[in-house]
Amino acid sequence: MAVPFGQAFADEDADLVVNGELEIAVRAPAPAHVENLDEITSGWVYRSTETQAFQLDDFENPGMIFVDSGIESWNTVEGEAGESCASCHDAPEEMAGVSATYPKWNDGAEEVRTLTMQINACRTEQMGAEEWAYDKADLLNMTALLASVSRGMPVNVAIDGPAQAAWEQGRDLYYTRTGLLELSCANCHEDNYGNNIRADHLSQGQINGFPTYRLKNARLNGVHSRFRGCVRDTRAETYAVGSPEFVALELYVASRGNGLGVEGPSVRN
């Protein structure tokens, strides 16, 4: 590899073991439905050694502070029904494995739901509470909590049955070249992962690490906000956070990571 000017290097062969005991798969064989990759890799692999280190120890991981805020919300009674998440679901650990399966088809609502949509459905339908704003602090704290209790479990999103139409829509979006720069997700994250684009070391754009704590803005970041940023950078009109298009894209991108370990809240630059 040519040495690009001024880049910090990543240890792309490193393994992720949290607190010296929890192994998280950052590499896995590509699922059959990911046609153009042999191996899938977490974005953690492409970060600099210093950024990678934040995730090795929960006391060093700034994202874990937000998990604590999530636990607080979990136990807080809100809304007309006088319930908290805990009143129906007991301890957060009861949710182990759940975030690995989202987005997921919901039979009752006849829609594909992201974890965020499911949380808000519980708030409005079960608790009689207000929705939390998509990808904003309250919600991200909760998705961070739900991810944290699934850490290390393999992403396992269903793409067939009633979810298939949304999955196909998501795949189309993934390969559509948008904006004045005419770039698709695949142009950067499938054709060029491992390469630098200006100061950025391109990953496969996987979402097994979400929500991510970014050193750049020092807070948790949601999947749709990241999608929005990437689409905006193609000089395109983006889709809205929470839009059906981004729900479909999230399902598709999540499915590209089937087999990677859940990592959230992860740390990225």
Place this chain on the structure above:
Amino acid sequence: MKRTILAAAIAGMGTIAVAQTAPNEITFGEYGQIETSLSGLVGDPAAGLEIMVNRGKGNCIACHQVTALEEYPFHGEVGPSLDFVGERWEEADLRGIVANAKMTFPESVMPSFYKTEGFVRAGDGYTGRAAESEIEPILTAQEIEDVVAYLMTLKE
């Protein structure tokens, strides 16, 4: 080459307007080359250098490594190194590649810098909003010429 010199000479006289070629009026050669200056004027390599490194303009080093631009940090690896590109290609080829690389390299990830039509969800700069009025090409005709003039300096 003769034509560009002539155009510059005319411009120098300051009386006769020079013909600019609009993005949708370009005649590409068989391999995507463009024979005549898009602005009708010669390019300025110093201005071209600025465009090459400016994130809001060409941002060429986002994807290309250029040894002569070593002092401007962060060169990408998405495209080939542009070292000695002025020897590998004729000026007309480079003009075609910078204006619309897909005419030379079909399906290329390299953006088309002088194009105004046929985009999916064209945005208003980096705002994420829809483009409001008519779409301006990423680089003007003269900026393309400046970049091409700079690329022509990349020789052994």
